[in-house]
Amino acid sequence: MQGDFSRVTFDPVHRFSAVLSQQGRVQLDSEINEQTAILLHYLRGLVTDVLGPAACPVAGEEDPGGFRVDFTDGVLKVSPGHMYVDGMLCECDGAEYWSQPDGHLDQNHDESRKLPADPFMVYLRVWERLVTAHEEPSIRELALGLHGPDTTLRTRVVWQLDWVSLGPGGLEVFPEADNALTALKEGLDRRFGARGMLAARAQLPEDETDPCDLSPESGFRGPENQLYRVEVHRGGTAGQATFKWSRENGSVVFPVRSAAGATFELDTLGRDDKLGLDLGDVVEVVDDASVARAAWDVVPRDATRLYRIVEIDHAARRVTLDNDPAFDPHQLGLGTAPGLRPLLRRWDHRPPESAEHSGALPVEEGRWLTLEDGVQVRFEPAPPPAGVPGGEDAEDAEPVRRVYRPGDYWLIPARVVTGDVLWPEDAQGKREPRMPHGVEYHYAPLAKVEPAGDADRTVIDLRSLFVPLAKARA
Template identity: 45%
Template sequence: MQGDFSRTTFDPRKHYSAVLAQQGRVQLDADFNEQGALLLHQLRTMVADVLGPAVAPAAGGGFAIGTVDGRKPQEDLTISAGRMYVDGILVENDLEATYWTQPDLRPRIGHSADELPQDEPFVLYLRVWERLITAVQDPAVREVALGIPGPDTAARVKTVWQVAAVAVTARTTEEALREFPARLAAFRPTGRMRARAKQPPAADDCRYHLPVDSRFRGPENQLYRIEVHTGGPAWSTGSTGCPTDTGTADTGTVAADTAATRRGATFKWSRENASVVFPVVSLSGATVRVSTLGRDGKLGLEVGDRVELVDDTIAGRVADDLVLTDPPRPAPRLRRVLAVDAVDLLVTLDEQDGDEGCGLGAHPFLRRWDHRPAPGTASAGTLAAVPADGALPLVEGGWLDLEDGVQVRFEPEGEARPGTYRRGDHWLVPARTAVGDVLWPQRADGPAPVEPAGVRYHYAPLAHVVGQTVDPSPRRTFPPLAG
């Protein structure tokens, strides 16, 4: 989540049960957040073990699917109010809704990603994930006693639910429930990432020699966020340099001379975990009026910065990229800052917004990203090619420079070639000046390949639709506990 955190430390594989504060010690945000994560992990695991992975209570249960009077199931469906538990997560629908009016996902009629399948059976399912909410999205989070406008304090985590459909070939519900997990498995990303700052000594037979300052050279501690912007297979790449199994640096370059290579997944990065945001007051063409330009220069905007124009609708559509297509479906374009008027709080972007639909009332804001791609041909170890979405080409097979000695390397899981990546998935890389390195899992041959930290989606089948027949039996229920 894109918060102003020092790092995230919860790891279920360590089997910790509590965080214990000690007297006279420094208190860290990571400790408090890990305690909350431990409690949630224990509670949700217990609920899932007792009730099952996806279940609604018989009394007060929600998310029952029904038909709309006078309309076909392929046109619209009702979603009942109530509760459901998905992988132990409490999911609540406060008011009865329909597919086209569900609160956390406002589908667009005529949009191919939203339309219900028309000519084939489909499974309607519940998709659940969590989203960070700050005072930008919910002003009530801010304590006005601290000033108007005062500083923000703690953030919140919101459980987001979305009812979506996936086409299946099965015409019986039993077969459809067997096919449904396989369909979701096809969405699973196979890409992994390594990170480092300190590098091993160069081998004698390597053409590239490491500088003596091959370490993290930043002036202060950072939490880097490397996030997939456009999902899909990795970009094609030419690779030169030393083989990775020697422990020495190799170089990934982007071939920008043919159209065939200018495609694939892209990524963006932030040294502040993408927590630098600027609430939008108004939007006129390519000119954005913001309510603040940041607390200081470090957390402000400069000409040449890359920003993402986001609102509640766009944030809720991260899961649209579940389908890993080739070529990938592009994400909303990152914009370049052309001018900043600090007096009138105006930011001029490089082109007018397209159909992303950022409007007042939907909590719009600009999110700053810190990569600075420059036009031209990629050189060894650099990220110079500029995809159409304004992000960086996600290239496998080479170490890629971010800044101040921090490098990342993307690679596929196992023998898969190339790896696939899902929009919104990310990795967090804490960089520390005390050790001149990043905090990253290690193994004998160097930094370990790590799967993305999220977004973590949870699924529950709700109904199977064949023609005009809606079978709600995939939605499981449990009776109230006796006594």
């Protein structure tokens, strides 16, 4: 979540049931947000325990329920209604595959997303997106002024209709309703591989250094508390993947008023030097479509590039980038459609001189990489295989490779008072590598689609249906 937070504290491992305020104490955003997270964790866990990981309510035998797949005349669509996926409520007014509300697919350009002629499974991908007052102006309270503070944010449940082949390179199985979810998750895990892991620390002194002779380069040296965000930019394995980082959790954004080539007119250039734009800053152009499209190709071959600010006109609130996004084949007119709420998001790293990484930093496993002010991160290499059945040597086993998925991120709180970052340690005091804090995708199988003739398709429903208690009693 790219919000202006002090830190994110919820962890189900602690099994906390409530956050309780004390009189006369300072209130923190992290504590209020943790109470919300505790309640959501409870409610979604309860729904999952009662209904299962994916379930759709129906009023009776004549009610199709939500997200029932229909394939007629080459058009894939789903019925209106709703469905619970890992306890998350997904609501649908009825949608077609190519025009689904949070798909932002382009039938003329997205060749890889066209429905195959061979059998395939249709499934639902569900995730939560953070929505700011820039992307949804109704959040802002105008009584505080036209350009008043954006006091709060929102999260929105996003669902997308997707498919996976049931032949070679896909699931390679023909699941029935009772094992469809298991087959789907196992197939996606094989396809995407083990997720990347990361550890964080403040720079340590050299070995055997006397505590009285600590170098000023040791520890966190920033002047303020920060919430660092390390986010995967381009997906893939180490050597292919890239990352970017922000000391403000990626929350420094600038809404785009208009765009002409590489020149962007912005609503604001920021409140101050700390939260503003400067020459040489790295920015990413994003909008509603680019955020939604990032989920379609979890490990794309290429990624949208990042840009540098090369010119600033403070009076006109205009900035010029080092390249025109219109010439980037992955941008598809990014930043030019006001209805998609385009904005520039600032990142705080400095890109390498080579243009190979499109303005992001290469992921290097197995060594500590310094961000700034003593904050360091380490991408954890996968452990060597423990051996294979049949007495073969471990060297003969295929090595495990970690795959870094675009949008995956880690949050690293850095604190001035301790000169360190807040990160879990093992029993020996070493910083533990952790899975990404997000993005978490949830899945639900909807239907199996098989050829049945020249243009017809057979649709086999894979949803888990239930009759609500009130309807059952009636």
